[in-house]
Amino acid sequence: MPDRPDEFPTEPPAQAEQRHRLVSDQDVEDADDVLFAHPPRVVRRWLCGCGVDYPCTDVRFALLVKSSAEAGE
Numbered sequence: 692m693p694d695r696p697d698e699f700p701t702e703p704p705a706q707a708e709q710r711h712r713l714v715s716d717q718d719v720e721d722a723d724d725v726l727f728a729h730p731p732r733v734v735r736r737w738l739c740g741c742g743v744d745y746p747c748t749d750v751r752f753a754l755l756v757k758s759s760a761e762a763g764e
């Protein structure tokens with residue numbers, strides 16, 4: 692009785708798994724580059740007492756007046 696080929700897998704399961712991976716080594720390398728180039732950043736936003744981003748136009752003007760006054764002294 693001859694051996695039946697389908698009883699002998701052509702490749703071990705480990706190799707098969709590697710061959711059918713969804714991503715290649717290159718993909719992983721690219722992903723590392725992307726993650727390195729795009730680190731998360733914590734952004735602190737300053738809010739003015741009047742509710743808009745600080746400095747608001749009023750504050751800008753007030754600071755301008757102050758700096759001008761100091762420069763004139």
Ligand SMILES: [Zn+2]
Pocket residue numbers: 739740741742743746747748749750
């Ligand atoms: Zn304001």
